[in-house]
Amino acid sequence: MYAIIGAGIGGLTTALAFKKLGIPYHLYEKAESINAIGAGIWLAPNALKVYEWLGILDQIKDAGNSIDRITIATADLKPLTDSRQDEAKEEYGYSTIAIHRAELQKVLAKNVANSNISWGKGLESYTETNKGVELQFLDATTTTVDFVIAADGINSVIRKQLFPESKIRYSGQTCWRGVTEYKLPEEFNHRGLEIWGKETRFGISKLSKDKTSWFAVVKSKPFLTDDRETLKEDLLKKYNDYTTVVKDLIENTETSNILRNDIIDLKPIKKWYSDKVCLLGDAGHATTPNMGQGGAQAIEDAYFLAKIIAENKTKNAFEEFQKVRYKKVSSIVNQSWITGKIAHLGFGSIIRNMVFKNLPKSLIDKKMHYVYKLDNE
Template sequence: MKIGIIGGGITGLTAALALRKSGITSVVYEQAVELNEIGAGIWLQPNAIKVLDWLGLKGEIQKQGIELNKMEITNNQLIPIKKIKSEVVQDEDGNRTIAIHRARLQKILYNEVLKSNEVHLNKKYIHHSFSSDSINLQFEDGEDSVDILLGADGIDSSVRKALFPNSPLRNSGQVCWRGISKMNLPDSLKSLGQEAWGKQIRFGFSQIAKEEVYWFAVANVEHLKKVDGLDRKKFITKLFESFSPIINELIANTESTNIHQAILHDLKRLPDWYQSKMCLIGDAAHATTPNMGQGACQGIEDAFYISKYLSKSPQNVQGAFEEFQLKRREKVDYVVNTSWQFGKMAHSTIGQPIMKLLMKMTPDSVINSQMNKLYAIDK
């Protein structure tokens, strides 16, 4: 059984490793000429860490990233809205959130995949066709055939558009900037993930390596109308000038050309993720806004479960896909919907005060219970 994976990002590479661990051969096809993630970080929460530990990669990720002891939402001067215990960022087994540069994580996965799997770069998927029991893949440069195809090609998935042409994205009405600042945080902040809230704007950050801090800033798109000739860095500096001096220092120590801007979208719920012997995973199936920090984590979970069900039912591929979707649907829907609502409330003049009040009133035990449910993975 030969499985083709379209997309060599975090989800696609993790899927190749999970399939290999389950004794299944796969080939990864990536459209990029070389792997080169944008200059941004990622927070790998305990559910993702469990899968990466199962793949034997947790140690290397810890080595190249920073383990976070606590995640906090604060006011614009970095005073926590609610002081919470460190257990909120770790699961019952002690796995904690690890902050790491996306490119570094992708490189770890890529190097591990190359030990036994094929990865073909510069393979842009164009379309597919069927012949007997095979799926014929047409790329911009060449062709190949596989028995099963997994679409792991992200929110703008070409595979999804081929399977489900009516699969629109949903515009959040918010813009996000991401960057890497060349500096060290004060010792008191080095093991924290923080998100500071102002009036309809947010700024999050954490150390991801020595002299590297990942940060992101979110605002309603209406703010873009106020640019008035300023370059991106000057505009963000002005937008967050009333925030903590540390936040202003982070922006100042970021190269303007390395600040990435994007309008936040998610994917409207698809009735199904699979068709025949083809299945979508990760953002291709259920892209979410980044408000819960679970986008890549859910893709990593998908990789674990798709390998589990395909190895359990190798002769009944459609049945495996059906089980996979049944297993994953409830959790994925919860993440996508909660993340969407979180973003809307956090940027609402009425919603944000309500959220702050709810945070203060919610007992740590309830938060821990919610987090452990989110972090849960089958043994």
């Protein structure tokens, strides 16, 4: 029996992959139910291919919105890179889907049997023994399982116990995320847009028929808080020189639907597992959101881990899992970190814009295919 800790995107996808391949499991989540608070997420073709394998791709398409064009632009909407996703559709069968995180979790959770999930069951600690792994929960109950999959996020309780030297890194940037029912101009309905200014960024994605997600990133000291009464006014000042649609989105978002989080990742660690415990997704390799691949890499983890366990090609499935995944994951973590720094250049922004505007399409496509393909393709 495998215990999966955490019913986020990685944990729920792992549950569905285990279900498909007949691997016995039980999922434990500290929250009482799916948390509706949050913002949008992109599911690129590498993630969508996993959900097609799981038989739930149509459900995800129905809950989200297709992104057929991805643009990085200046504050006045002059494109720096502009990638229509026709080639991705032809190669992989679909382009990117933008979806609200809570809607994605709902789709995943409804496909997991209720008998396989325990809600309101937060993990306090664990103990590896000769017989398996004893789990100690916050409600003072315990249970023993054979193996544990830690899908409990960047602040993983399990990782902190397994690798106490692991460290979370602050990127030097903070991010506001909003969701609004404001109707976008038609040209943005199926277009993912990221706008780069001087030391600021703004991103836009339509999530569904009546919801649009946006994010606003600036350089900042960590752990700062907002005056909620003046939050929208403060954001409008920061993005005063941006295109009109940016200001319209901020103005038409309820303050209660604007969340602030510092942008962090996990300083890469060399090992993700012990004999009976394995880290998955953000618990093992949290990345900054600059490539839109944080969730997708957790989804890929679930796919490969389940296949390796089911095929039983090696005595240590967790070791094999890391061998399969480590190179790609590390590349994405490092590239995303660097991209975040480049996007927030101040005096160097003019040079940055010239470089990006003149990037050859072949290079952009090569990077796209590296990310979009599953590791074994």
